[in-house]
Amino acid sequence: YAKSPINLIISPRIYSTSFNSPTPSIYNRRKGLSGSTQMAEDPIIATDNSLKKLELERSDDTVSRFLGGLNHTIRKLVFRVISSGPIPQHIAFILDGNRRFAKKWKMTEGAGHKAGFLALMSVLKYCYEIGVKYVTVYAFSLDNFNRRPDEVQYVMDLMQEKIEGFLKELSLVNKYGVRVMFIGDLKRLYEPVRVAAEKAMAATAGNTKTYLLVCVAYTSSHEIPRAVYESCEEKNGVMNENGSVNGDVNTGNGSEVVVKMVDIEKHMYMAVAPDPDILVRSSGETRLSNFLLWQTTNCLLYSPKELWPEMGFWPLVSCILEFQKNYKYLEKKKKQA
């Protein structure tokens, strides 16, 4: 993983350098999905040189400058080749393996989580560069509240620190059109984290270019019953308004269907985004651990062996290649649904 430490050097500049217009997918062009304006002037050639200059200017010495520039060129080339095929619209990540990473490199657990955050930033950067519109991240599960209180406190503090740091760079974020949404039972979060999260959601609510959905205090076993509850409440409200127009429920007409599947899906937390195309769980574990169970009906499940802080450019590329290999099959299954 000689390239990963270099990625970590470059990644803090995520918002300032690589958020120019994402690589236009050649596949989309062929399908005629993008407007005709993109054919007139190729933005890749225009912005490439300025991006390279920006990256190089920031590096400190000759070696890291050279490696940084090389790294950047290789990335751009690989992304351009991959864009000839279908690119997923929505990728979900389970950030597994921070504590194992810390043990492996003899760091404290907190340092493992911090390394995980850096890896998250670089993976997000690559996703947006390649043109993925929705990225979902499983940051904290309701089951994780069962961990040691000091670890939970540490993760909450880390989240609060990162969200507040993010709020400071708001103008830059809004310029690149990233909308951040926090998904889950936010009432269970610690108060300062919840306040910061709500502020971040409100501040980026107007952006529509790319979406970052952070799942905190989330489990599917909470999301699905809650969606059922909300749809029952809604139907109840509608029936009360219409004065029981539909009202044969009392007469024991057992086949009356009030709540339909579309109603439940409408009330899911994740209704704001389409179903994920790929679900990536790092560290080689093969289970979903109560994440997006409802939404992964036709989703490709990918389990690379790398621990989350080791995730970077190449595992993401293999993941997208795997998706492209199975694209026709998955599309066929989606149509059958």
Added chain:
Amino acid sequence: MNLGDEMQRVFRRISKSGNIALLLLWHVLHLILSVLYIIREIFYAVESYLITNGYVKTYTNLNLDRVKYLGLVVDSDEARKTSQVIELLEWLSAIGVKKVCLYDREGVLKKSKEVFVERFGSAELPNENSKTIPLLSKKRMDFEFVSITDGKEAVAKAANLLFKKYYVDADSEKPFFTETYLTEALRTLEPDPDLLLIYGPARCLLGFPAWRIRYTEMVHMGPLKYKKYGLILKAIHRFTKVKQNFGS
């Protein structure tokens, strides 16, 4: 102006031929990947042969206590070849798996229910005097047949049940539905599968009931026609070694 237009036209031509070059590169890349997958399949075949014939000692004694309930997800098109499924089930019963949940999206396996139950489920021994029946067919297995209607649609039905139970009466107290309420309304008699073996071209759940796979390990075994006995042993062995924290 003219120079600008010229430049744009040149860039457009470069990018068009660049596009074709990139597309070619993409196809070459996927060709290389297909070759690598074929090599990997050959490697798996060799490995399976070694495991099946007992050359690898680690897989000889499997601790099957952890695999209380095995799930099988089969691609519907492949499930139509009932003989392949029966062969797979015979292997599983030879390994010693007792309870199997069979899932395919369209319910093809549900339709062939009688075939499977007759083959593996009958408690009474067929002809006592015929000693040439292979031992494999005598082992009993319990089955559960699941299809897409038992997935999201079942949750919708459960939602209607809950609605009728709590919302019909305008004055009754309406509780917030938690996991327990939904589990009760879903009325699934069987537990969650511990291990799910996916037989199909891609590692995809294909609509298996979401409610039942919260902590299930999912292993992709490849297409049904290329199933291998040794790889099943390997998957089960790996499962017995997994340590789950359940979040804590």
